[in-house]
Amino acid sequence: MFLLIGAGTVYDQRSPPMSPNVISTRRLSARRLAAERLPRRRQLRPAKVEGAQGTHGEQPSVHAVRTAVRQHGSTAVRQRGLHRRHLPHLPRHRSHPQGKLYVCLSMGLCLVICCLILYFLFPRTVVLVPVFVQSVTVYFTPEAVSLEVTNLVNISNENFFPVQIVELDIQGLILKTIMGKSKQCNVTRLDARSQLLYNMKLVLSIEDKGLKTYCQSKAIPLHTLFLELQITMQVSYLSHNEQFFMNIYEYIDCGNNSTVPHLPA
Structure with missing residues (x-):
């Protein structure tokens, strides 16, 4: 006889001992069954890597760590998409065809003024x-x-x-x-x-x-x-x-x- 508590397995002392392969297979199936029973909203929440520790101070398994990282990454992507949706639509800057002409005219005028200043104020002998x-x-x-x-x-x-x-x-x-x-x-x-x-x-x-x-x-x-x-x-x-x-x-x-x-x- 055995009882499933959370993601771990507690064996009765009266039950005969089992092989380690059987124990690891049953633990993995119990974890999958517990994950399927969780509601969908809870799965969408960002899973913390720190919470992927096992019960009774056990070391987390590789599968638990990968699952937590995947859930966290997908949640961050969704939140990023929501932020993009709520951004206001800013009007794009329209480039006028006369802008380049104004820039060229202003630069030419500045050059002419500089040349005139140098010509009239440059000291001669x-x-x-x-x-x-x-x-x-x-x-x-x-x-x-x-x-x-x-x-x-x-x-x-x-x-x-x-x-x-x-x-x-x-x-x-x-x-x-x-x-x-x-x-x-x-x-x-x-x-x-x-x-x-x-x-x-x-x-x-x-x-x-x-x-x-x-x-x-x-x-x-x-x-x-x-x-x-x-x-x-x-x-x-x-x-x-x-x-x-x-x-x-x-x-x-x-x-x-x-x-x-x-x-x-």
């Missing part, structure tokens, strides 16, 4: 060009020969914004020797795309004995000296300072004041 030597005034003293040289230069602003000439530094050299320096601050202001003629003066002092004798000699009709001018111009524009360098070469007469305006060398 402030050009200083010598025009001619306007005059040379000679002064003879016992210590030296003084020369006051006046040059006419053309300063042009090629930018589309005004430029301020902050400083003009001039240095005169004869035979690679510095004979005089001149520094002028806050020279002038140039408007956009404009030019200006400016008189640049420099005083030279010749103290070399050989040059003094050469300039004061009356036997030589023409006293020509080769003069090199090193010019440094500091310019300010758009809150930015920049320096420009230039060398000018010209010849002067150091014997008398008969120098007339002439082009530089």
Whole structure:
């Protein structure tokens, strides 16, 4: 005699012992019979893997674990389908045929604006060009020969914004020797795309004995000296300072004041 309790089997002590194969077959049939008797709603519930343990602390069988996993997976799929059914139907975004045209036009407009800004605000060079030597005034003293040289230069602003000439530094050299320096601050202001003629003066002092004798000699009709001018111009524009360098070469007469305006060398 034997009794079926749940999924396990309790044997009467008076019944004769059975083989292990028979016991395992009867346990499996009892579990299938108990699963068939369960209502359908209960089967649809998600089965927990933790609840697949056997009675009296026994280890769960492989079949019980697989059944619990299958039920849990099918329930999750059903719940996912229900969630999809209850989602509201959102209208799809309709692509307009003119959208690409608007995007291309906006990009082209941005490129044109950037190119115009770069063209008008890109800094250009402030050009200083010598025009001619306007005059040379000679002064003879016992210590030296003084020369006051006046040059006419053309300063042009090629930018589309005004430029301020902050400083003009001039240095005169004869035979690679510095004979005089001149520094002028806050020279002038140039408007956009404009030019200006400016008189640049420099005083030279010749103290070399050989040059003094050469300039004061009356036997030589023409006293020509080769003069090199090193010019440094500091310019300010758009809150930015920049320096420009230039060398000018010209010849002067150091014997008398008969120098007339002439082009530089």
